Amino acid sequence: MSLPPPPLKYLAGYPAALQAQARTLLAQGRLGPMLAAKYPEPHAVRNDGQLYDYVQALKDRHMRKAVPLGKVLYDGKLQVMKHALGTHTSVSRVHGGRLKASREIRIASVFRDTPAAFLRMIVVHELAHLREPEHDKAFYQLCTHIEPDYHQLELDLRLYLTARDAGEAIA
Numbered sequence: 001m002s003l004p005p006p007p008l009k010y011l012a013g014y015p016a017a018l019q020a021q022a023r024t025l026l027a028q029g030r031l032g033p034m035l036a037a038k039y040p041e042p043h044a045v046r047n048d049g050q051l052y053d054y055v056q057a058l059k060d061r062h063m064r065k066a067v068p069l070g071k072v073l074y075d076g077k078l079q080v081m082k083h084a085l086g087t088h089t090s091v092s093r094v095h096g097g098r099l100k101a102s103r104e105i106r107i108a109s110v111f112r113d114t115p116a117a118f119l120r121m122i123v124v125h126e127l128a129h130l131r132e133p134e135h136d137k138a139f140y141q142l143c144t145h146i147e148p149d150y151h152q153l154e155l156d157l158r159l160y161l162t163a164r165d166a167g168e169a170i171a
Contacts, residue, residue, distance in 0.1 A: 029168060031168055032168030074106075105123075125154075
């Protein structure tokens with residue numbers, strides 16, 4: 001009797017047929033090359049300053065009325081393994097006699113080396129949290145308003161992370 005294959009942690013919520021297809025592509029060594037062919041364009045957002053400008057430009061284009069951003073940076077401490085690809089926080093500080101709130105977005109360092117579409121997807125995800133805190137219908141509607149291919153990009157990013165964890169070359 002053979003044991004069932006180990007779960008694909010990034011694809012756990014997807015249908016079994018899709019997971020089986022991903023396993024087949026992984027076993028054949030084709031998942032990474034397929035994604036590299038589909039997303040050949042790298043991005044030039046290499047440091048925190050460029051990331052701030054990139055996020056701010058998207059925010060200005062699609063969410064002008066959202067709260068201002070205080071800080072945006074790549075974070076090497078975010079663990080993809082714990083499903084934290086990015087975070088959004090509101091930091092409150094006492095400044096004089098007033099309470100000042102600052103919004104921060106942190107993007108996992110792994111996104112420095114992903115295709116441009118995946119960086120955009122995770123930034124859209126974190127920006128949407130400025131307006132919609134929960135992963136509900138309104139949240140995903142906002143994501144697809146900003147990035148119409150959001151759901152496909154999220155799936156492909158999960159496939160990318162699966163291939164990366166399996167040691168497949170994705171370049």
